[in-house]
Amino acid sequence: MRATLDRPGRQQRRPGPTSPPRLRRRRNRIDWWAIPMIVPAFIGLAALYLWPFLSTFVKSFMKVPVFGPGTFTGVDNYTKLLSDEDFWRALGNSARYTLLVLLGIPIAIVLAALIEQAAKGRTLYRVLFFLPVVTLPVAVGMVWRFILNGDFGILNYLLSLVGVPGEYWVADDRFTIYAFAVVGIWMGLGVNLIILGAGLQSIPVELYEASAVDGAGRIRQFFSITLPLLSPSVFFVTVLTIISALQMFDLVFVMLGSVNNTAIDGSKTIVYLFYEAAFVQFKQGYGAAIAIVLLVIIMIATAIQFRLQRRWVNYD
């Protein structure tokens, strides 16, 4: 974990080649041999990542029928996108969802610290929290859809017991994003706990012992030792959470159930919009433009985070 998160340029550069010419020639020969060796991996990479990316990029400037070649239309797709109110609404929904899901990180930190301190059953807790991660998102979505059903759901039943009127959580677009966020946080908790748990274990026990001698209590230790030393893991988890939240699609698809759900128009995320354009409405070029815009947004969001991390992430 550490190695991947270290700021670029921090590692000591090896000194440049000062070897005699003979040796350098030998190195050259090894380079030639390396090329056929990396070809299989490169082909895989090219076929699975580079080619789809390039064709998506090119398609975003085209009008593409479902079958057969497309025609270039310049930035038509992009200008249409910018004036498409559905796009802005989807962007807002994705942003709202992402912010809400970030609330899962403090929850995960506290839970991870509690689990680390548990005298017994640490593995059991980890397994329990990890179960939603290895469960099919579709199954998870279905179960939550039943829980959140306005008339027959368990949640509204429980609310009615304490006298709170329930809402149509997955049929009213004022609430759907919150419903997605609850499920998203719950689903992501397992992975976050594993990463943060590993981070916690790498904090030397001596620090806690020393601080205890100095008179620091549990709370003080948490804020003065645990949090700063955990910050690289927190940063990593934040980056992952934001990326996956911006890509959220499956919960909309599964939790809103049918095409007749009238909440769907107010609940679409960017990737849902992409899916709809490319696979339901047969507008591949438009879909490609949405995908590229999403890519740019994710890149900017990630770049900003890497910038900001200098201020709060502690690598020492």
Next chain:
Amino acid sequence: MHRRLLIAPAIIAAAALLTACSNGNTGGDSNEKVTLTYGVWAGTQTPAMKEIAAAFTKENPNITVKVEERPWPEYWSTLQTGAAGGTAPDAFWMLAQNIRPYASGGQLLDVSDEIKKEKVDLSKYPKAVLDLYDQGDGKIYGLPKDVDTNAVWFNKAIFDKAGVAHPSANWTWDDFRATAKKLTDPAAGVWGVAAPIDYQGGYYNTIFQAGGQVISDDGKTAEIDSPKAQKGIEFWTNLQADKSSPTLKQLSDTEAETMFEQGKVAMYMSGAYWALKLYQNKQIAANVDVAPLPVGEKRATVTSGIVNVGFAGTKHPDAVKKFLLFASGKEAAEIQAKSGAVLPAYEGGEKAWMAAMPEFKNLQVFIDAKEYSVPLPVQGNAAEWQGDQTKYLTGAWEGTTSVADATKQYAGAIDKVLAEK
């Protein structure tokens, strides 16, 4: 999820390369052993489809057909990527809303020569459904395997408990509205009718009954905002305003058909395709009956049907064409009918369909409805403009927008889609 979506095209590209390599042998030899794949989506029909495949192999021992079922939400995206990559099933189900890009993209086999060769009598098939799939290019891409018309499913027990007379064959819109009102009992959690925003089983029927239409005859403009079409939509908004139906939110949470099966709504206007599901539901089957659609200015129902089509990229076009005609033919119709799964399109299959569900005594109404059926409107990029329905019509159903305003805005959106080439 997103990453998986990106990977999909790559896999297809790879698959395309592979099939391109193996496409060398087009196999004209008719004695060759051939295995075809047949893509379908409805689970309830799969047993009947397997039976049809087996019957076909019995007649053509060299051809085996493997039925491949995919769930509805995935069916179209898988088919689209499969066809683009050359890995689509050899034969598969097609809907009128979806056929346009496949036909114009050259992805479907033309079976008109086979129809001529085998002297298939096209008059045995419902004309409205054949017209629905006519792309105006002189080709025939397949024949319908089934047909659906609409009627009103109703729960006898709720009628009897409320002391309301069962619908008559000639009931009118006013009768329908009054009946729904009388059957509604908020205390018992029972509504008279389910009034969702449903085009095929719902408001398209009433638009035609009011003498309107959804799209103009030339297919270029929407007419859903015409005064007559608006009347057809008011049929539904009135039911919502009367509170004779669960709200749209309730119907979003729990679909209308499920509500009907749960005995929470007394009437559900929809297609013949629910017959078997209702028949198999032990809790409600004894209470289920069906009546013709109420009469507006005139009688009307939209009609559609699934067509069996063949993939142009198949390695065995002759075998596929043979199978397509068989799967939409007389024997296949009888197999389907016996299973009760759907109302077969081939004339004469209706009797066996009705006999499969003897306790449902009034299924004849679906067959009678063929008389006054009109093709489901599917002009242009239908998947796109039909998908917009909730965006524009929800306000009208919920009473926050007038029907005139909602339909006017929706018509504008449809016009835009229709204008795209």
